[in-house]
Amino acid sequence: MPFQKVTSEKLSQSVVRQIEQLILRGILHPGERLPSERDMAEKLGVSRPSLRDAIAELAERGLLVSRAGSGIFVADVLGSAFSPALTQLFSTHDEAVFDYIAFRRDMEALAAGRAAELGSETDLKVIDTIFRKMEAAHQKRDPTDEAQLDAEFHMAIIEASHNVIMLHMLRSMFDLLRQGVFYNRQLLFRNRMTRDQLLDQHRGMNTAIQARDPEAARGAVVAHLAYVEQAFHDQMKAEKHESIARQRLEHEASR
Known part of the structure; x- marks a missing residue:
């Protein structure tokens, strides 16, 4: 049968989809700095580990970029x-x-x-x-x-x-x-x-x-x-x- 067991979505994936939508809709701009990890986790209502997993995935896909000592930024997606x-x-x-x-x-x-x-x-x-x-x-x-x-x-x-x-x-x-x-x-x-x-x-x-x-x-x-x-x-x-x-x-x- 073509059915698969239904599983609840990981919190990190919910965070990924929310940030994706903010970038897609142009609400988050290229080069914009995201809030601190603590503030973001609090606003999203998730743990820091879940937030880190989401940011790591988005960074790997080229949507976010980490700058040492400065924070996490929206990548310059328009540059391409x-x-x-x-x-x-x-x-x-x-x-x-x-x-x-x-x-x-x-x-x-x-x-x-x-x-x-x-x-x-x-x-x-x-x-x-x-x-x-x-x-x-x-x-x-x-x-x-x-x-x-x-x-x-x-x-x-x-x-x-x-x-x-x-x-x-x-x-x-x-x-x-x-x-x-x-x-x-x-x-x-x-x-x-x-x-x-x-x-x-x-x-x-x-x-x-x-x-x-x-x-x-x-x-x-x-x-x-x-x-x-x-x-x-x-x-x-x-x-x-x-x-x-x-x-x-x-x-x-x-x-």
Whole structure:
């Protein structure tokens, strides 16, 4: 007969599955330090030996990493999304930038529609809270905080879509963006007029999602990334013109 004796699950396996879910759902982030062994065991309601067994299994599978004297951390699971060679290739070819923006436009429009439709009330509060922080950061002369919140705002929408594949794929893409692989996000925020328009676009996305209007949410994302694409195209053109002007100036100075 194909039946097997039913056995109760080991406590360590219950811990393994809980930590797996937290990583899968993006609640635990790559590089995040876990609480101390004592605190974790207390919160999970298990013995330290059971917790150690669970951590050892997750470490062996590459999901957690132990650092001597520092603690247990979530492994950099996003680092395997692209090889270093491919990442370097992205950073040296402009066509990768425009393909990246087109990819984000398609994926994030889908995520925004899903967030408006499927996001919980708490998901929507998170999105709105980050946007309010963006409004406050917008008043500062230094655009660094606003640029960082911009990325967090987009990630909050993706998280609210409740699709774990999309979440990890786009989190990986945003990690490359933060590293400046595709383009320097800070440049978009240096111009006050551009910053004003970007804030208005994020306000439109937030308003549509809070109203639970999937079509308007998708449209707001498409319009925003079309603007980003045009802004980057204009920036490239301006840099090319400046390079030519410098050549002319050098030539005139040498005559």
